[in-house]
Amino acid sequence: xxxxxxxxxxxxxxxxxxxxxxxxxxxxxxxxxxxxxxxxxxxxxxxxxxxxxxxxxxxxxxxxxxxxxxxxxxxxxxxxxxxxxxxxxxxxxxxxxxxxxxxxxxxxxxxxxxxxxxxxxxxxxxxxxxxxxxxxxxxxxxxxxxxxxxxxxxxxxxxxxxxxxxxxxxxxxxxxxxxxxxxxxxxxxxxxxxxxxxxxxxxxxxxxxxxxxxxxxxxxxxxxxxxxxxxxxxxxxxxxxxxxxxxxxxxxxxxxxxxxxxxxxxxxxxxxxxxxxxxxxxxxxxxxxxxxxxxxxxxxxxxxxxxxxxxxxxxxxxxxxxxxxxxxxxxxxxxxxxxxxxxxxxxxxxxxxxxxxxxxxxxxxxxxxxxxxxxxxxxxxxxxxxxxxxxxxxxxxxxxxxxxxxxxxxxxxxxxxxxxxxxxxxxxxxxxxxxxxxxxxxxxxxxxxxxxxxxxxxxxxxxxxxxxxxxxxxxxxx
Amino acid sequence: xxxxxxxxxxxxxxxxxxxxxxxxxxxxxxxxxxxxxxxxxxxxxxxxxxxxxxxxxxxxxxxxxxxxxxxxxxxxxxxxxxxxxxxxxxxxxxxxxxxxxxxxxxxxxxxxxxxxxxxxxxxxxxxxxxxxxxxxxxxxxxxxxxxxxxxxxxxxxxxxxxxxxxxxxxxxxxxxxxxxxxxxxxxxxxxxxxxxxxxxxxxxxxxxxxxxxxxxxxxxxxxxxxxxxxxxxxxxxxxxxxxxxxxxxxx
Numbered sequence: 050x051x052x053x054x055x056x057x058x059x060x061x062x063x064x065x066x067x068x069x070x071x072x073x074x075x076x077x078x079x080x081x082x083x084x085x086x087x088x089x090x091x092x093x094x095x096x097x098x099x100x101x102x103x104x105x106x107x108x109x110x111x112x113x114x115x116x117x118x119x120x121x122x123x124x125x126x127x128x129x130x131x132x133x134x135x136x137x138x139x140x141x142x143x144x145x146x147x148x149x150x151x152x153x154x155x156x157x158x159x160x161x162x163x164x165x166x167x168x169x170x171x172x173x174x175x176x177x178x179x180x181x182x183x184x185x186x187x188x189x190x191x192x193x194x195x196x197x198x199x200x201x202x203x204x205x206x207x208x209x210x211x212x213x214x215x216x217x218x219x220x221x222x223x224x225x226x227x228x229x230x231x232x233x234x235x236x237x238x239x240x241x242x243x244x245x246x247x248x249x250x251x252x253x254x255x256x257x258x259x260x261x262x263x264x265x266x267x268x269x270x271x272x273x274x275x276x277x278x279x280x281x282x283x284x285x286x287x288x289x290x291x292x293x294x295x296x297x298x299x300x301x302x303x304x305x306x307x308x309x310x311x312x313x314x315x316x317x318x319x320x321x322x323x324x325x326x327x328x329x330x331x332x333x334x335x336x337x338x339x340x341x342x343x344x345x346x347x348x349x350x351x352x353x354x355x356x357x358x359x360x361x362x363x364x365x366x367x368x369x370x371x372x373x374x375x376x377x378x379x380x381x382x383x384x385x386x387x388x389x390x391x392x393x394x395x396x397x398x399x400x401x402x403x404x405x406x407x408x409x410x411x412x413x414x415x416x417x418x419x420x421x422x423x424x425x426x427x428x429x430x431x432x433x434x435x436x437x438x439x440x441x442x443x444x445x446x447x448x449x450x451x452x453x454x455x456x457x458x459x460x461x462x463x464x465x466x467x468x469x470x471x472x473x474x475x476x477x478x479x480x481x482x483x484x485x486x487x488x489x490x491x492x493x494x495x496x497x498x499x500x501x502x503x504x505x506x507x508x509x510x511x512x513x514x515x516x517x518x519x520x521x522x523x524x525x526x527x
Numbered sequence: 528x529x530x531x532x533x534x535x536x537x538x539x540x541x542x543x544x545x546x547x548x549x550x551x552x553x554x555x556x557x558x559x560x561x562x563x564x565x566x567x568x569x570x571x572x573x574x575x576x577x578x579x580x581x582x583x584x585x586x587x588x589x590x591x592x593x594x595x596x597x598x599x600x601x602x603x604x605x606x607x608x609x610x611x612x613x614x615x616x617x618x619x620x621x622x623x624x625x626x627x628x629x630x631x632x633x634x635x636x637x638x639x640x641x642x643x644x645x646x647x648x649x650x651x652x653x654x655x656x657x658x659x660x661x662x663x664x665x666x667x668x669x670x671x672x673x674x675x676x677x678x679x680x681x682x683x684x685x686x687x688x689x690x691x692x693x694x695x696x697x698x699x700x701x702x703x704x705x706x707x708x709x710x711x712x713x714x715x716x717x718x719x720x721x722x723x724x725x726x727x728x729x730x731x732x733x734x735x736x737x738x739x740x741x742x743x744x745x746x747x748x749x750x751x752x753x754x755x756x757x758x759x760x761x762x763x764x765x766x767x768x769x770x771x772x773x774x775x776x777x778x
Contacts, residue, residue, distance in 0.1 A: 470620075474580065474581075475617050476617040476618070476619065478579055478580065478601060478617075479613065479616060479617035479619075480617075480619070480627075480631075481578075481601040481602040481605065482577055482578075482601055482602070482605050482609075482610075482611050482613075483605060483627070483628075483631040483634075483689065484602055484605040484606045484631045484632075484634045484635055484689070485602055485631060485634050486600075486602050486634065487602070489630065489634060490602075493619070493622055493626075493627070493630055494619065494622070496621070496622070497619055497622035498620065499621070500621035500622070501621065
């Protein structure tokens, strides 16, 4: 609550990490009313549950999850050994200034308000959003839904409020799409989760403008564990967007979210992420949707920044003719590893899934694609189309593709295409000869590479993505 | 009046010296043709002047209006008014010609200035009409899947839009059939004028019957060995480069 501490450095050792997240690279020194301290044990979990005044069942759910988390090894047998550098004892698991989010920006404490103003959130809300939730460390500082949307019966609040005010809906779907034991980090999230969105769209309601959540990490040595649960009832439609940033600290920051989507019969959910984490963030997120009959779930996932991102949005196609789609763009710059992909589990006849993944590796950056497509033997008429394209900018960068496609039975159509291309020195010279700087030339190449995907985004987000790429590429010129 | 002065230029690639002391001055309004056999160093000279990183200038100087440009990066030289029409232009997947040119023009503007989109498209279409290029062309990705003729026309369109002071045209006639050659030459002739100096690199006299040069230079083994007016090109056509080589040997 005191003065601003700008962490923008004047001398930058790594030209990439210093410049790229400049827009989010600032923090405020805060005094927190609620602080679970450092490290994780049963008392930490109890503290969080008590602060939130939770029902006994959820407290028990958390304690069980903690046991699961502790019993699981890190998945280093297939994933990066870099995970071993996370020191779970040094992380702070809950920090907040209070639990009740404000309904107007004027009520939001000045420095938090200023944070979100610098990130452009109130402006976007005025321009094109149906509702906004702004999370600052562990809890939402601001949450508002436009009256017209609320009148249609749409519920949009953070998960803490959702649990308290709508336990009948929350409990029915919570932890069902992604069970606690899905993986070590979903267990961690289930033990200490706080914040994130809870959304319910009633039958037939088509929410015309997107709802947006913004996740901001402000504190050092902090872990953010939001939990998002979205239920679209029969025939309803929703577009949800999330953005995330954090300042650049010298120590690692952990972001480990769980996002569960449920599309009931004929519903459509589009979930868009543009993350711009600073290069110290471990971003280990589990995202999955459950698609009932004739429904559609589409993940659009743009991963820029972070030290290590592991994220494989998935769709379980449970109802006949359900459709799932993952569109993923990952940019791995120097010192970053984007380990991303998609999971498509076909569990009904005539289900369709599409995966399009584009990764860009710059400098020492590393991009990995992991995909799972599962079509069991007893099903008929399922289709999957997977396309993975990688772009390498300079010879040190690395890209790997690990597609795992299990198709049993004869009545399915599955396609997999992969390509790797390079931005050549000749191409850069060609563009520079037309007057573009080296950074502008690389940025244009990258934007061209993802152009066919970016065109599918809402305009405001494709503009934002282009801006972030420009910043990254400007910064990557040595 | 602008001038591009190449002074005793030496260029190496790897350990090999390719250009061994070339001097040439191009004034605005002039067309200079540089002819010569394969491997004479013509393209190397053009790329070095444009600032290609693989070609190292080991001696001499290149000046625009008396000011050396050797310290400048290739993009600065481009913004200074040097345009290289490439023999083999690169493909830029996913970037349309319209967006590429817009980015190139934007790069020439001061910080904070934004290109006026409607004025830009008006001008683009005007130039395309002048060069007889179909409007659908601009929405295609730069050089991707282009025929030889389309690539060269795209280069001429870029030249028309960027309005350089000096155009270095590297084997613009290579890979063109006679119809494409005529269309491209017509384009260059349209752009010809008192504010533009052109260096035309070619093997063949054929191009020079469409684009008539003011000066013709013969380059052999990294040096300009003979200069003259347009009649020199005709003489080369009938007698071949061996004639010049023989003349050199006896001199």
